[in-house]
Amino acid sequence: MRILAADIGFGYTKATDGRQFQVFKSIVGEANPIQFAESLLPSQASQPRHFSIGGEDIFIGELAETQSRGRGFTLDHAQFIAKYAKLLGLAALSPYVEHGDPVRLVTGLPISFFRKYKDALTTLLQQRHTVTVVQANGTREDKTIYIEKVRVVPQPFGSLFNQMLDGQGKALNQRFVTDKIGVIDIGFRTTDFTISDKTRYSERGSLSTDSGMSVAYNAIANLLHEKSGTQVELYRLYEAVTRGVIKIKGQKYDLTVLAQQAYSQLATRIATEANRLWADDWDMDAIIITGGGGAALAPFLQQQIEGEVLPMPTDQDARLNNVAGYWKYGVHIWPAQQAG
Ligand SMILES: Nc1ncnc2c1ncn2[C@@H]1O[C@H](COP(=O)(O)OP(=O)(O)OP(=O)(O)O)[C@@H](O)[C@H]1O
Numbered sequence: 001m002r003i004l005a006a007d008i009g010f011g012y013t014k015a016t017d018g019r020q021f022q023v024f025k026s027i028v029g030e031a032n033p034i035q036f037a038e039s040l041l042p043s044q045a046s047q048p049r050h051f052s053i054g055g056e057d058i059f060i061g062e063l064a065e066t067q068s069r070g071r072g073f074t075l076d077h078a079q080f081i082a083k084y085a086k087l088l089g090l091a092a093l094s095p096y097v098e099h100g101d102p103v104r105l106v107t108g109l110p111i112s113f114f115r116k117y118k119d120a121l122t123t124l125l126q127q128r129h130t131v132t133v134v135q136a137n138g139t140r141e142d143k144t145i146y147i148e149k150v151r152v153v154p155q156p157f158g159s160l161f162n163q164m165l166d167g168q169g170k171a172l173n174q175r176f177v178t179d180k181i182g183v184i185d186i187g188f189r190t191t192d193f194t195i196s197d198k199t200r201y202s203e204r205g206s207l208s209t210d211s212g213m214s215v216a217y218n219a220i221a222n223l224l225h226e227k228s229g230t231q232v233e234l235y236r237l238y239e240a241v242t243r244g245v246i247k248i249k250g251q252k253y254d255l256t257v258l259a260q261q262a263y264s265q266l267a268t269r270i271a272t273e274a275n276r277l278w279a280d281d282w283d284m285d286a287i288i289i290t291g292g293g294g295a296a297l298a299p300f301l302q303q304q305i306e307g308e309v310l311p312m313p314t315d316q317d318a319r320l321n322n323v324a325g326y327w328k329y330g331v332h333i334w335p336a337q338q339a340g
């Protein structure tokens with residue numbers, strides 16, 4: 001029996017079997033015949049991105065982004081769960097599943113939708129699913145993904161479990177078990193705030209807002225549009241900001257100052273939200289800043305958040321913090337299941 005974890009975010013879908021990880025953009029598109037499926041250069045072996053699920057032929061992630069005509073994306077949670085969560089989740093898990101073998105899955109939902117959609121998401125995923133995996137060379141393989149059990153947790157708790165538990169699901173750091181810890185999970189579209197009080201979820205201290213990284217990217221894209229006349233897609237900005245420069249139609253634009261301003265403004269907005277939400281929780285012991293956006297904004301947030309901010313592990317892509325923690329939690333609640 002294998003334990004698997006999936007974190008299906010608005011920006012990226014993340015999955016792991018405890019050993020390997022994969023991340024792809026949360027985009028689903030219609031599959032269409034590609035003339036030259038093979039890349040012109042020998043590429044690294046990557047996981048499949050073409051599937052047939054429930055009679056629909058689909059591309060996933062970067063392949064959908066670049067090759068699909070009809071592409072699906074939504075900010076509506078009900079629609080996201082009903083239409084995309086299952087497709088993205090099954091695609092992400094498929095490499096880690098043996099045909100027909102039962103697996104157990106830990107996944108999450110954003111804070112504001114946790115209670116409302118927890119049971120619906122469980123029902124949607126806890127089934128025998130038949131998917132057809134289409135390899136780059138066109139070979140099709142039918143695979144039964146048998147998800148025998150599903151556990152849904154509030155998304156930011158993944159990052160907490162990741163710091164709290166070791167690879168055997170045992171408490172590694174007692175502080176996270178006994179203390180009152182705030183978590184700020186900054187994603188692409190949303191920022192989730194939550195409190196774990198001796199590992200108990202605090203409803204009062206929990207909230208989702210629209211202060212995701214896309215707010216900062218929008219500000220940068222608008223300024224670039226004024227300067228260059230070109231509207232740059234938001235998803236293309238992370239790498240450019242990291243490099244500090246973007247080349248548009250042959251001309252280079254320096255991004256360091258623009259990005260500093262946009263990041264600092266978004267950080268101020270998030271810090272204000274946190275300080276207001278947690279005004280009555282002055283007895284909080286520490287705060288974790290996580291999510292892919294958390295890594296980018298942490299330097300700006302540290303001085304503005306009222307409380308002790310704990311450093312995040314820097315040796316791992318911060319987008320993976322939640323899914324890594326979901327997996328450890330799976331091992332914790334189903335200790336007998338993880339063989340080897
Ligand atoms: N290597 C990377 N590539 C792309 N983005 C990265 C990378 N590292 C950090 N990021 C940042 O991570 C953000 C996405 O974070 P994350 O995967 O946690 O969001 P999400 O969970 O998909 O979104 P949401 O929580 O809103 O549903 C990006 O917008 C970007 O700012």
Ligand SMILES: [Mg+2]
Pocket residue numbers: 009010155185186187188291
């Ligand atoms: Mg997220």
